[in-house]
Amino acid sequence: MRSESVKKEFAARNIMIVGVGGQGSLLASRLLGRLLMNAGYDVKVSEVHGMSQRGGSVVTYVRCGERVYSPIIDEGGADFIVSFELLEAARWLSYLAPGGRIITNTQKIDPMPVITGAAEYPRELIERMRAAGAEVDALDALSLAAEAGSPKSVNIVLMGRLSRYFDLPEAEWLRALEETVPPRTLEANKNAFSLGR
């Protein structure tokens, strides 16, 4: 049973998951949605399908609380931004709420303007995000995912890291994981989760 104190802690949580189309942000958002629903909260998860999924910048919103109305998070509204790619963390920085935290993969994926030489991939993004006032927790999720047995489990490594900041038992996360990921990837994803956590 969820205690009142935990419930209070969670009064409203807005989590943005950002990354590059194809990195598995949909699965991560569904895992979070399931976790928070299991914990007894009203939940809304807003996804992106279609054209922008093709290697473009993608954003998913996960919101929970006693009652959630809007499915989206606006500028200045995210308690957490979980980013699967470094440039994407910087792109969505203005969505961070005061006191919010960025959890980002340090992996860099060049967007097409950088590939063609029309633009440069900015340097020292972590330092610059901190200079802008953001709390940044950066980790090499791609290496951890490879260590866990599947480079595709970057999404779950980052969920493992996010779990550090949630006052919910690890067993609840693992239950949501079991309910969300395909059974044949469960072992690799469990490893990925604990390496991230």
Next chain:
Amino acid sequence: MKTLMLGNDALARGLYESGVAVASSYPGTPSTEITESLAKFNEVYSEWAPNEKVALEAAFGASLGGRRAFCGMKHVGLNVAADPLFTISYTGVRAGLVIAVADDPGMHSSQNEQDSRHYAVAAKLPMLEPADSDECYEFAKYAYTLSETYDTPVLLRICTRVAHSQSIVDTHERVLPELIPYKKDIAKYVMMPGNAKRRHPYVENRTDMLRQLAETFPLNKIERGTGNSSVGVICSGTVYQYVKEVFGDTVSVLKLGLVNPLPEALIRTFADGVNELFVIEELDPVIEAHVKSLGISCHGKDYFPLCGELSQNLISRTLASHAEPRAGIAAVAAPVIDAEIPPRPPVMCAGCPHRGMFYSLMKNNITVLGDIGCYTLGAAAPLAAIDTTICMGASVSGLHGFIHAQGNEAAERAVCVIGDSTFMHSGVTGLINIAYNGGASTVIILDNSITGMTGHQQNPTTGLNIKGDPAGKIDLEALCHAVGISRVRVVDPYNIAECDAAVTEEIAAPEPSVIISRRPCALLKTVKPKPPLAVNPDKCKKCGSCMKIGCPAVSMKNGAAEIDKTLCVGCAVCTQLCKFDAFEEVGA
């Protein structure tokens, strides 16, 4: 049972529990998952039709046959289905008929942001608009009751934020209504002038009855504000969620679940109870125009944009500057980063079979009339290989007109490109026009053996149905021959020289031709990727030739080409651009 469900899945669940027996749709973001979700229920006959007009006619036929029917589409699909829509409004239904249409404010995945509510007004049909997954589920059930009670097809309008957001739904069991036996009724169902003249007054009378219903309809509800605020807001759909997010229970809200026809007395009652009235709606001022037509003054599009999506911040900011109370979310000092962030537009995937053909067209400086699908991304730099994109099928018919305007010389430097699914949707009629009326058009069918952009739906050329079971398979070559095109050839787009040869020969030919550029989508599970290539640093002369194909797996790092081995699927299109054989198979 309480479940977290996507709006589209919840809508499908509501249809399922209502006893829908036949569903016919054409995929289109953000509507696709409704029908995909229905296809998982064995009790429901579901199908992907070649286009939305066929789908709606099939669904109408099912209604005529006495079973509850469904047809789903995106907003532009309703343009295609508009022809049957306007006339089945006259005939009415036998068993319930529900048509879901998904609008895309903000154009996340669309070529325009038309507002489907105009269709409800124009075709004189009731339209419901749910605001979250639970309402999708609930409104689907209301829709069938309305359809059968008022003898009318019912439109169910959703938008991207409802279709593709998950929220909690309490699901129940399916109830299958009795089959309604077929009864011949020429006066009702044969819409020749004499009969249609008698049906039109019926439609007008039905609208009057629905307007009366709207006054007391449980999905239209007034929520009186608990605070001292004298502000009232009229809204529907996802805008309701934004308004509640900003104001909670402090302002009065009239939430309209039935957005056509609109009530009169209910709006007057609501307006009388507030001092300042706002109508907040995405896209066009449909409700606002109605409110003003009643002689009630309100603010709407004088403050809120006609373009794009609304959001809680936008509503809060706008009302804070115009209304009392100056409430809402306080302006937040958002962190600002001191760096230029390059955009990340969507791109054709590594190994995309369209890339080789587009490279060939770009290199040969060909004018390319494009169409709707993944290959629209061929318009992006560096390929920039597409000149137009309008709607499904417009490439083929457009090329025909383009060539007739410019003469034979144009035929030798212009082609059109269209995907396999889009060709089946409405490209084949354009090809028939070419075969019939002549001209030396060259039509390229980009056959990746799937409906790609909407997330891999089967289509008439794939040999599989919506459930993935074996189905009829349209032979594209035979079809093109059958309509009268004698020059039909197939190329492998992974082979640039083959594409070059086919394109130059066919545009030079003095008669119409079809090139089928055939290779399955690299993302299909049945397509096994080859090992990634690698760049031999001793051979790379840093010329940058390989950068012309815009492959996300190939980049220049420190001046030399580099392959991202997590993305590369070994298609080897890049090797054909390298004069120095720098791309090698790993282990070679």
